[in-house]
Amino acid sequence: MLDYQPASDLLNNNVILVTGAGDGIGRQAALSYGAHGATVVLLGKTVKKLEAVYDELLAQGSPEPAIIPLDLTGATKQNYQDMAATLRQQFGRLDGVLFNAGQLGALGPFEMIGEDEWDKVMQVNVKSQFLMTQALLPLLKDSKPASIVFTSSGVGKQGRAYWGSYAISKFATEGMMQVLAAELDGSGVRANCINPGATRTHMRARAFPAEAPSSLRTPADIMGPYLYLMGNDSLEVNGQSIDAQPDRIPGQTSQN
Ligand SMILES: NC(=O)c1ccc[n+]([C@@H]2O[C@H](COP(=O)([O-])OP(=O)(O)OC[C@H]3O[C@@H](n4cnc5c(N)ncnc54)[C@H](OP(=O)(O)O)[C@@H]3O)[C@@H](O)[C@H]2O)c1
Structure with a gap:
C-alpha cells in the first residue's frame, strides 16, 4: 500500500x-x-x-481550499450541524472525510488517569468523530460514492501498559468504524481505518522523546493508503483497518 500509485486526477472535483x-x-x-x-x-x-x-495548497496549484477553525475540545453537536450546513451551501457536496485530529493525552499508569484527562481525550478522539459523522452523513450520502477514513493506532488493536485513555480511544475508533461500516454496507458510503504506524510528527516525538526522528518515515512517505482509501480505487473496501506500515511489526519496534 505504501507504493500505491494513484492517478494524478484521482480526486478531481472531490471535496474532502x-x-x-x-x-x-x-x-x-x-x-x-x-x-x-x-x-x-x-x-x-x-x-x-x-x-x-x-x-501551500494554492502555491502547488491545488483548488482553493477552505478553512474551518474549530477546537474539538469544546465543539458541540450544533457546531457540527452548522458546519455541515455551511459545507452544503458552499460546495453542495462532500466526497470524503479524514478523521485525523487526535490528542495523545498523558501516558502513565491506569490508576493515575485523571477524569478530566480522560474526558478531554475521549472528546477529541472519539466523541467529535461520532457527532461529526452524524452531522455529515446526509451530505456524504447525497454525494456518494463517499469515503470516511478514521485514524487508528497500533495501541488501538492491542492494548499496551501506560497508554491509558489514548489507547482506549483508538479501540473506540476502530469500533465506531466497524459499526458504521456494517450499517453503511451497500449505501455508497464506506468507512475504514488507517493505522499510520510510527511516523515523524510532534505527537510521536512527545510519546518517544528519546527516539531519533530520522529513524521514522515521514508523513509524506505514508500517503499511499491515505490516497487509496479516499479515491475510487477503494470503492469496494468497507470496514477494513489498514496498517500503513505493515513492515514495522508491533512488539519488535515501538509504535503508537
Ligand atoms: N505519528 C504517529 O506515529 C502516529 C501513530 C499512530 C497513530 N497516529 C494518529 O495519527 C493522527 C495524526 O497524528 P500526528 O502524529 O500527525 O499528530 P500531531 O502532529 O500532533 O497533529 C495532530 C493534529 O490534530 C490537531 N488537533 C489536536 N487536538 C485538536 C483539537 N482539540 N481540535 C482540533 N484539532 C486538534 C492538531 O492541531 P494543532 O496543531 O492546532 O494543535 C494537529 O493538527 C492522530 O489521530 C494520531 O493519534 C499517529
Whole structure:
C-alpha cells in the first residue's frame, strides 16, 4: 500500500474534509489530496497553521481550499450541524472525510488517569468523530460514492501498559468504524481505518522523546493508503483497518 500509485486526477472535483489539517499527518494528507485534484476543507485548532497549509495548497496549484477553525475540545453537536450546513451551501457536496485530529493525552499508569484527562481525550478522539459523522452523513450520502477514513493506532488493536485513555480511544475508533461500516454496507458510503504506524510528527516525538526522528518515515512517505482509501480505487473496501506500515511489526519496534 505504501507504493500505491494513484492517478494524478484521482480526486478531481472531490471535496474532502481533513481534521487536524494544520500539522503532522493531517497537514500532509491535505496537501496530497489537494495535489490529486481535491478541494480540501482544512479543519483544525490553530488558525495560523491552517493558513500556512492553505497557502501551500494554492502555491502547488491545488483548488482553493477552505478553512474551518474549530477546537474539538469544546465543539458541540450544533457546531457540527452548522458546519455541515455551511459545507452544503458552499460546495453542495462532500466526497470524503479524514478523521485525523487526535490528542495523545498523558501516558502513565491506569490508576493515575485523571477524569478530566480522560474526558478531554475521549472528546477529541472519539466523541467529535461520532457527532461529526452524524452531522455529515446526509451530505456524504447525497454525494456518494463517499469515503470516511478514521485514524487508528497500533495501541488501538492491542492494548499496551501506560497508554491509558489514548489507547482506549483508538479501540473506540476502530469500533465506531466497524459499526458504521456494517450499517453503511451497500449505501455508497464506506468507512475504514488507517493505522499510520510510527511516523515523524510532534505527537510521536512527545510519546518517544528519546527516539531519533530520522529513524521514522515521514508523513509524506505514508500517503499511499491515505490516497487509496479516499479515491475510487477503494470503492469496494468497507470496514477494513489498514496498517500503513505493515513492515514495522508491533512488539519488535515501538509504535503508537
Ligand atoms: N505519528 C504517529 O506515529 C502516529 C501513530 C499512530 C497513530 N497516529 C494518529 O495519527 C493522527 C495524526 O497524528 P500526528 O502524529 O500527525 O499528530 P500531531 O502532529 O500532533 O497533529 C495532530 C493534529 O490534530 C490537531 N488537533 C489536536 N487536538 C485538536 C483539537 N482539540 N481540535 C482540533 N484539532 C486538534 C492538531 O492541531 P494543532 O496543531 O492546532 O494543535 C494537529 O493538527 C492522530 O489521530 C494520531 O493519534 C499517529
